Amino acid sequence: MSTVLDSIIAGVRADLAERKAAKPMFFVEREAVEAAAAISPMERFRAPGLAVIAEVKRRSPSKGDLADIVDPAALAGAYAEGGAAAISVLTERHRFNGTLADLDAVRARVDVPVLRKDFMVDEYQFFEARAHGADIVLLIVAALDDSELGRFLHLSKELGMTALVETHTAEEVDRALAVGAELIGVNNRNLKTLDVDLATFGLLADRIGEDAVKVAESGILSPADAARVASEGADVVLVGEALVKHGSPTEAVAEMIKG
Numbered sequence: 001m002s003t004v005l006d007s008i009i010a011g012v013r014a015d016l017a018e019r020k021a022a023k024p025m026f027f028v029e030r031e032a033v034e035a036a037a038a039i040s041p042m043e044r045f046r047a048p049g050l051a052v053i054a055e056v057k058r059r060s061p062s063k064g065d066l067a068d069i070v071d072p073a074a075l076a077g078a079y080a081e082g083g084a085a086a087i088s089v090l091t092e093r094h095r096f097n098g099t100l101a102d103l104d105a106v107r108a109r110v111d112v113p114v115l116r117k118d119f120m121v122d123e124y125q126f127f128e129a130r131a132h133g134a135d136i137v138l139l140i141v142a143a144l145d146d147s148e149l150g151r152f153l154h155l156s157k158e159l160g161m162t163a164l165v166e167t168h169t170a171e172e173v174d175r176a177l178a179v180g181a182e183l184i185g186v187n188n189r190n191l192k193t194l195d196v197d198l199a200t201f202g203l204l205a206d207r208i209g210e211d212a213v214k215v216a217e218s219g220i221l222s223p224a225d226a227a228r229v230a231s232e233g234a235d236v237v238l239v240g241e242a243l244v245k246h247g248s249p250t251e252a253v254a255e256m257i258k259g
């Protein structure tokens with residue numbers, strides 16, 4: 001049966017084919033190598049207290065339009081001022097209305113690590129992410145087989161980037177651990193049905209164990225939600241909707257950190 005995730009990835013692959021035709025792999029590889037060194041986020045994520053990855057997100061397949069973000073760099077700057085440990089930028093076009101230009105603008109504005117949030121299914125996207133200044137990339141376990149997961153994790157490291165390996169089930173957590181992921185996310189949203197259940201993180205946290213840094217993703221709508229997942233073992237929360245809809249993004253991030 002075809003899922004939402006499958007249809008998103010079909011759109012991603014079509015866009016990718018166009019970009020590859022316009023700029024062959026050789027050129028994007030060279031740009032990636034020439035880009036300034038990536039910033040490592042792991043120390044920030046491991047520091048005491050709850051870290052926040054604040055997301056620049058205009059729309060989503062589950063919620064439709066969230067916010068009309070005309071200046072993503074200004075939003076990212078406000079997040080950084082509120083104490084965000086990293087900024088996530090959606091670069092998927094069809095469902096999230098994001099672009100690589102958003103990533104460029106955010107990279108140019110902030111000093112904190114930047115996550116390219118997209119559906120990574122091809123080597124090309126990793127070189128591209130680095131060329132556009134990404135420090136972190138997302139690997140969605142549900143979208144990749146074990147060979148891809150291993151290869152992409154390795155390539156991310158080789159390019160100096162940190163991979164956030166996203167899971168949603170116990171089996172996916174085991175696959176993330178098996179490839180040696182050091183930064184593991186639990187998405188409270190099921191990408192195949194788009195249903196959100198905030199309890200998902202707590203159910204999987206113990207299985208991840210103490211060696212990997214744990215990120216609770218999606219459905220964190222309030223400081224109380226952040227405090228809940230922190231009490232269940234989250235080192236980091238990844239928050240989009242609640243921050244883009246809040247009138248004051250700086251305060252919104254600061255409140256989430258306090259929990």
Ligand SMILES: O=P(O)(O)OC[C@@H](O)[C@@H](O)c1c[nH]c2ccccc12
Nearest residue numbers: 187217218219220238239240241242
């Ligand atoms: O807006 P929310 O519910 O705070 O969620 C943010 C983030 O977790 C979500 O955007 C996300 C998590 N994993 C993803 C994978 C692809 C696209 C988006 C996502």
